Amino acid sequence: xxTQGLNQAVEDGGPEDAELxxxxxxxxxxxxxxxxxxxxxxxxRQTLIRQISQHAHSEIVGMLPEGNWLTRAPNxxxxxxxxxxxxxxxxxxxxxxxxxxxxxxxxxxxxxxxLEGRARYSSIFNxxxxxxxxxxxxxxxxxxAAIMNQIPLCRCSYGPxxxxxxxxxxxxxxxxxxxxxxxxxxxxxxAAQKRMAQDALDRWWWPSLMMFGPSxxxxxHTGRSMRWKIKRFTNDELRxxxxxxxxxxxxxxxxxxxxxxxRYDEESGHWRFGEIDWSEFNEVLAGxxxxxxxxxxxxxxxxxxxxxxxxxxxxxxxxxQARAAAAAE
Amino acid sequence: xxxxxxxxxxxxxxxxRRAKRVSDSDRRGExxxxxxxxxxxxxxxxxxHHRHCGSLHAADPEMALARARDVYTRxxxxxxxxVVASEHIFASDPADKDMLFEPAMSKIYRHPSFYDLPxxxxxx
Numbered sequence: 001x002x003t004q005g006l007n008q009a010v011e012d013g014g015p016e017d018a019e020l021x022x023x024x025x026x027x028x029x030x031x032x033x034x035x036x037x038x039x040x041x042x043x044x045r046q047t048l049i050r051q052i053s054q055h056a057h058s059e060i061v062g063m064l065p066e067g068n069w070l071t072r073a074p075n076x077x078x079x080x081x082x083x084x085x086x087x088x089x090x091x092x093x094x095x096x097x098x099x100x101x102x103x104x105x106x107x108x109x110x111x112x113x114x115l116e117g118r119a120r121y122s123s124i125f126n127x128x129x130x131x132x133x134x135x136x137x138x139x140x141x142x143x144x145a146a147i148m149n150q151i152p153l154c155r156c157s158y159g160p161x162x163x164x165x166x167x168x169x170x171x172x173x174x175x176x177x178x179x180x181x182x183x184x185x186x187x188x189x190x191a192a193q194k195r196m197a198q199d200a201l202d203r204w205w206w207p208s209l210m211m212f213g214p215s216x217x218x219x220x221h222t223g224r225s226m227r228w229k230i231k232r233f234t235n236d237e238l239r240x241x242x243x244x245x246x247x248x249x250x251x252x253x254x255x256x257x258x259x260x261x262x263r264y265d266e267e268s269g270h271w272r273f274g275e276i277d278w279s280e281f282n283e284v285l286a287g288x289x290x291x292x293x294x295x296x297x298x299x300x301x302x303x304x305x306x307x308x309x310x311x312x313x314x315x316x317x318x319x320x321q322a323r324a325a326a327a328a329e
Numbered sequence: 330x331x332x333x334x335x336x337x338x339x340x341x342x343x344x345x346r347r348a349k350r351v352s353d354s355d356r357r358g359e360x361x362x363x364x365x366x367x368x369x370x371x372x373x374x375x376x377x378h379h380r381h382c383g384s385l386h387a388a389d390p391e392m393a394l395a396r397a398r399d400v401y402t403r404x405x406x407x408x409x410x411x412v413v414a415s416e417h418i419f420a421s422d423p424a425d426k427d428m429l430f431e432p433a434m435s436k437i438y439r440h441p442s443f444y445d446l447p448x449x450x451x452x453x
Contacts, residue, residue, distance in 0.1 A: 038423050084403075091400045098384045101366070107386060108362035167383070171404070314364070317388035 016041055028229050033159035036102035044228055047221075048158050049103050051230070053110045056096035057121035059089045060114075064298050065129040065291075066138060074132060081178050082135065088175070092168045099160040115300050123281060124211050126289030133186050133193075133200035139179015141201075141208040141246065147176060148242045149212065152232035180249065187253040194254070201250060202258040208246075209273070210281045212239040218278075240270055247271045365414050367393040369401055372409040379411050390414075 020039050027034065034040055063086050070086065073079035097107045113119035124142050129135060150172070153165040186197040213235040216222060225231035233241075247264075250257055261274035283289065364386040370379035382401050387393035393412040401407070421429060437443050446453060 035423065037420075087403065091403065094385060094400055095383060098366075106362070164383075313388040313392055317392070320389060 025227075028157045028227075031229075033162065034157050035159045043224075044230075045103050047225065047228075047230060048161065049100055049105050052096055052100040052103070052161055053105070053113070054120050054122070056093045056100060056110065057114045057119055058125065059093035059096060061121045061125045061295050061299060063089045064295055065125055065127070066135060068129050069132060069135050072132070073135075078182065085139070085175050085178065088171050092171070095164040095167060096161075099158075099164040102160045111303070115296075115303060117287075117296060120285070121295075122211060123284040123289065124207050125295060126284050126292045127203070127207050128291050131196050131200060133183055133196040134204065136179050136181075136183030136186065136197070137200040137204040139175050139177075140183055140249070141179075141204050142211070143172060143175040143179060144246060145208045145211045145242050147172060148238050148245075152238075155229070155232060157229035183255075184253045187255055197253075198255050201255050205257045205259070206276065206280075207284075209239055209243070209276055210284075212236075212242070214278070214281075215276075243271050243273050244269075364388050365416065367397075367412040368415050368418060369393075369397040370411040370413070371397075371401055371407040373407060375408055379409065382406075384415060387412075 021041060024034070024038075024040060024044075027038075034044075066082060066086050066089075070079065070082055073082050097110060100110060101107055110119065114121070124145075129138065147169065150165055150169050154162055154169055156162045156165065183197050183200065186193040188194075213219060216234045216236045219235055222231065222234050226234070247257060247262065257273075259274045261272070263272055264270075265272050284292070287293075366384050366386055367390070368384050369382055371382045372379045385393060385396050385400060387396055390412055394410055397410050397412055402410070433439075
């Protein structure tokens with residue numbers, strides 16, 4: 001997901017050594033990985049720090065909409081699955097923070113930026129999960145869109161990010177399936193259950209398409225990120241791939257995406273869809289989505305309420321160190 | 330990252346900016362912001378090597394081990410875990426790659442396939 005970070009500008013630093021730059025680009029062109037201690041242009045470093053940290057924040061904030069249903073899952077099987085998924089998201093946040101740290105920023109600094117509202121996370125997590133069907137829709141559509149984005153990132157030119165993504169993609173493949181399964185059960189249930197499933201699709205469809213970020217005509221940095229092989233496909237290419245996959249999945253379970261312009265184009269083999277409401281996307285990015293404030297408040301509260309645990313662990317470690325030192329004397 | 334020389338790498342111009350963070354180590358251990366980084370190695374099955382799988386922050390090695398178990402073995406990935414403070418890893422410099430490893434490339438006689446054997450010798 002969560003490559004929305006790529007759509008913001010990073011200032012080019014001052015002039016950089018042309019020879020180093022040429023060697024760096026040649027290495028990327030040969031499909032070799034860039035590793036933490038290799039020379040890299042400052043804009044490459046900053047672009048990755050921003051993207052990877054936003055991705056990490058998205059994993060962490062992404063636990064909130066699903067956490068909302070942990071205690072209310074309809075049965076034990078669904079509850080165990082949801083717990084496992086939320087736990088995975090926490091782990092994914094950790095892998096990603098660790099990958100970003102290899103670029104010279106500390107995790108504490110990244111967390112500060114998030115809690116102070118100076119860093120973004122994916123726009124999608126600012127929407128509420130108001131029914132159980134939403135949990136199905138999140139797994140099916142939100143994780144589905146995330147996977148579309150994440151699979152090419154396994155080949156990202158930056159080694160630590162690519163390796164984290166391989167691990168994440170492996171673990172994440174069940175996330176989408178469990179969501180589709182959950183919403184399918186509702187879609188084949190009573191009329192009320194089916195209405196709930198359709199309602200969830202109605203509300204999550206467009207925000208899921210927005211997850212891929214602005215249209216290519218409005219993402220001026222795509223060219224550079226593609227040249228650096230941070231990005232392998234453009235926003236619109238990935239969005240089209242997602243729509244082509246998701247529309248037949250909806251039809252298969254008797255649901256209809258909320259887009260009157262949606263039609264199959266025989267010639268190209270693609271599903272053509274209507275215009276995205278970019279004003280809504282921009283409002284959510286600007287902090288005015290349905291849940292922006294609630295999400296940040298929840299993160300700050302969790303961070304503050306966990307402080308005593310972190311302090312206790314530190315005190316315990318220091319005391320053990322002191323005891324060991326005393327015993328050695 | 331705790332300093333500009335993660336895994337013991339010599340300073341390079343590109344890491345000069347990162348080296349600023351070294352001042353953090355003065356405050357080490359005071360709070361969770363300064364928990365050291367640990368590298369995690371997992372043995373997937375009995376008889377295999379431990380392999381590097383990632384890193385995490387923890388207050389001490391015991392906590393690192395507990396967290397590694399939670400984070401890196403959720404799907405039966407391991408039967409044994411090592412954690413090593415990242416600052417204890419001393420690593421080769423990427424700039425020395427050719428000097429260190431190129432000499433091995435020309436010594437093909439170190440591989441068994443270099444040698445011609447009579448066809449009648451079946452297993453050697």
